[in-house]
Amino acid sequence: MLRGLAWLHELRSFALVVLLGLLVATCLPHWLQFPPLLVEGETSSSVKDVSYRLVEEKVNVVLSESGEAEFSVFLSVENLGSESISSFSFVLEVTNISGLSIVNFSAPLYSYRTDVRRYDTIITINTLILPGEVGNFSLSFATSQAVMILYTYSQFVFREKVEVDVGKFILEVWLPPRCFLYSGGAEPFYPEPTSNFTDGERLFFKWEYDGLTAGDYLIFFLYYSPSGAEPASSVAIVPLPMYFSPLSPACALVVAAGSALCAVSVIGAVLFYKRRRKGFSDVVFPLLSDAEREVLKLLSDSGGVMSQREIQSKTGYSKAKVSVTVNMLEKKGLVEREARGRMRIVRLSGKVKV
Structure with missing residues (x-):
């Protein structure tokens, strides 16, 4: 009899503990709940009405003489849906990246992973962006797959398939020190840059676009010749124009005259060089598949x-x-x-x- 009462008492205590556990789990405040991606076993099927766009995507590329490119990518992600965003992905059309670093500014960064496929790399960032809010992130990495070198001439190529709508897209490219553009029967860049200038040592090119939509495909390229290379074409592009806003008209005239003289000198040298090298033909890398x-x-x-x-x-x-x-x-x-x-x-x- 006494054993039966004791067993009934233990059963009652166990039921009380279970009940208290359920009450705590149900009434746990929102700010104490775990981020969606940190709960083991949760799947994407439980996420409803999750949509976002990039308010801004800014890609800055610094090229080195060795052919390596250092990328800095700024992403501003806006949550357009009614549910929190627990992760988003960014696709790079390269497969060999090193020194990847991701910094968060206005949203938490729980973790990230990279998935290398045959022709691209997917970077998935686990975060928490509430409905109507914006999360800002910065990615930096290096790759040798953005530049191809043929003889002494180089081609920079940047490709991106737009996965979500982008409010403003910016691409900035710094050529290696003391390099100049060249053309061998083709434009030295595509598309036409929005602006360009030089700091006296490097050439800088910038492209800006507004209102990109998912599914758009972006492609940019630059042909350039490293320092010390022989002239490659009769069409030479001097490392100008610069932004000379403080120049007086007289000074601007001197700069224009100097640029013209430099261009004529380079063209003359190239023509003379090609006469001496009869039969020599330059090979310019077109865009390759x-x-x-x-x-x-x-x-x-x-x-x-x-x-x-x-x-x-x-x-x-x-x-x-x-x-x-x-x-x-x-x-x-x-x-x-x-x-x-x-x-x-x-x-x-x-x-x-x-």
Whole structure:
């Protein structure tokens, strides 16, 4: 009898503890609740009406003579939905980044992760942005995949597929010290920069766009020649204009005359140089597709020579795609092909660094 009463008392105590636990969990204040992404087992299906846009995206790139590019990306994320944002993603069209650092300004930063895919990298940031609020973040990293070097000429390329609406987009690029733009029958940049200037050592280019929508695709490139390189074209772009707002009209006239004299001198030197190097033709890197870049990298890593069958095996592309890709590279003067029996041999036409 006594044992039965004791067991009933213990059962009553256990039920009371469970009841108190349920009451505490139900009445826990909102400010003490865990952030959505920190609760283990929660899935995205439980999130409703989560939408956001970028109020501003600002990308600043500083190029070095070695071909490495240092990126600083500022993102201002606005929550447009009725639910809190627990995470958002940013896609980089490069696969080799180093020194990634993320700093938060007006929203918490719980953690982040990177997922490297075949042609791009997804950076997912875990945060908490309440409805109607804005979270600001800064990302910095370095990569060697933004610049291609051919002989002594370099091409900077930046691509981005706009994943969400962007109120203002800004791209700023600093060329390496003492470099100048060049053109070999093509524009030295695309698209036309919004503004450009020089600090006396580096050339600076800036692009600004308002009202980008999800699905837009951005692509920018610059052709430039590092310091000490021989002139590459009869079209020379002097590292001007600068912003000379404090200059008097007389001083501005002197600057204009000096620029014209410098341009004439460079053009004359190039013409003389090309007469002495009869038959020499400059190769300018056009914009390359992902497949073309991958084939060039494979050739470079393999000593500059491979068979088309080896390229197909390494890339996983179909025979037709490899043939079309190599044919395009051959037309652009970047590779040469020769037949050895039933085998097609592909070799780099020059020293290409990719």
